[in-house]
Amino acid sequence: MSVRKQEVPPRPLRVGDLVAAYSRGLGEWTVAQIVRLDADSQTAAVLELDWSGSEPSCVADLGDVAPLRLTHHSWNGALSFCNHTWVLPRSHKVVGAMPLFHDEPANCWASGWNLGDQLARQRRWNSGVRGDPVVAWKAAYTGETVNEFLSQSTAPRSEVTQLTIRDIDSLDCAQLVQRFPRLAWLHLQGRLGLLSAAGELNRLVSLQGIRIIDLFGMTREDRLQPQCVAKLESVDLYSIPAEYASAMHSVWRPEIPAGTYVSILRARKPEWVEENRSNPLREWDGREQISATTYKRAVAQYKTTRNAILQVFVAEPADIQLTRAEEIGRAYGEAFNRLDRRSVFIETVEREELFAALDHIVNEAEARYGPGLEGARDSLISGVEFVRDW
Structure with a gap:
């Protein structure tokens, strides 16, 4: 049975509300305005205001307020405007409402509210400080x-x-x-x-x-x-x-x-x-573009490659090891060619992770059989590079 989405934020929150919060970076309270509420994404578009001071109890305590425009670093006068989860943090409070300062959709998303961080950076920039301070906290x-x-x-x-x-x-x-x-x-x-x-x-x-x-x-x-x-x-x-x-x-x-x-x-x-615990591809489990079937096949191929490489150093003489490592690398590259053709999923991050998995195998082999397997590592990578389409 599907779970019905909430139509309103769990804490009372309306478009136009002014939200106040204490900012550690400012050492004062600051405020922001709720510009939009989206029930589908359960987000609030939040516009920060250029204000800080003692804890306000109502809108009248704020005096004249205006949206915060950012010129620090490469912001070029953009509004400090972002989508946040619409769960209003318990340390924040609504102090009233005002007509909207801005009514366009926000095109950025943040994991936490962090009100005051941008205002603190802007004020440091305005005072000529270009780097973030080192803080003891x-x-x-x-x-x-x-x-x-x-x-x-x-x-x-x-x-x-x-x-x-x-x-x-x-x-x-x-x-x-x-x-x-x-x-x-x-x-x-x-x-x-x-x-x-x-x-x-x-x-x-x-x-x-x-x-x-x-x-x-x-x-x-x-x-x-x-x-x-x-x-x-x-x-x-x-x-x-x-x-x-x-x-x-x-x-x-x-x-x-x-x-x-x-x-x-x-x-x-x-x-x-x-x-x-010893699977370097474990982060693929549940990744958006990687199906459960693809993940299982990828892990199976990793295990096949790992076992083959470890077996090389147990059973093969030194003069054969490099040739076998290159053959194993080709098999690895071709296997992931086939997987990627079925369902395109290997992008920059996944490509780096596939090579990191090979490093993991060679590092394990070195831990077991001693250092000096760089030649085998190079041959393994060379085999992959010769055949890979990803």
Whole structure:
């Protein structure tokens, strides 16, 4: 049975409304106008205004306001105008309404509201500052560097409110919370990595937004609880354990009318994680232009190629290895020629990923049999290049 789309935003919102929000970049409140609402895409076209100041309670507190025009970098006077999800974040409020400053459709889309960011950049530009400032409240790490930092005996970084960690193989959330206790925005991206003690994230009482991608180990008991993280206004989860996804969906979907955006996609069963941990093409699963059948055939061909290359270094003498590697490369290229002819799907990104998959195979072979296989790598690539149509 199809799910009926909402006809109006979950939080009351109308065309012409002025929305106010506090901007960390400005250190003040700012405002924007709702120009359009689209029920099909469930988006709001939002026009930022050139205003900041103390928290307003009504339109009269704003005085004279005008749309924000951007001249920084290469904007050339364009309006700061963009489509956002129409879930009005719980930290934002409607202070009244005014006649529309602009009524054309917006032609850009943003993943978060982030009101005030463009105004802060414009004001820096107007003052002669051409680069973005380094701010103490933002921090970014790789999984390796953050684990090294967490292992040290240092004071908590309480000034950090926005944290991004990529390429995570494993991460202890208890240590993370202890070292970064005042996080408002947390972005964690793994490589089918493991999050332990994920329930400890409930101690982040200032948390407003969380994004978790390609990380596992979380259970139903680790779900974030509204009574613990009462300010949470964005839950963005992609490729996470099915049990955790179900629990988070159950808890946070009722919070959407209060101003929490919820997107939970690609809930994974444990067997999928085990099967795909060493699969460099796993990101193709569910990609828009790649059907399930094409994905399965692509993975099967990758596995065939991997097994053939590893077998070469087990069974073939050194003087035969380069020739066999080139033959295997040709077979790989021809197989994906056939797949692409059936349903054109290999574009620039997919082409790079197919070559990266071959690198993955050779790197695995070097880890098993020792370094010095660059000749085999070159022969493998040469075979692909000789025949590929993609």
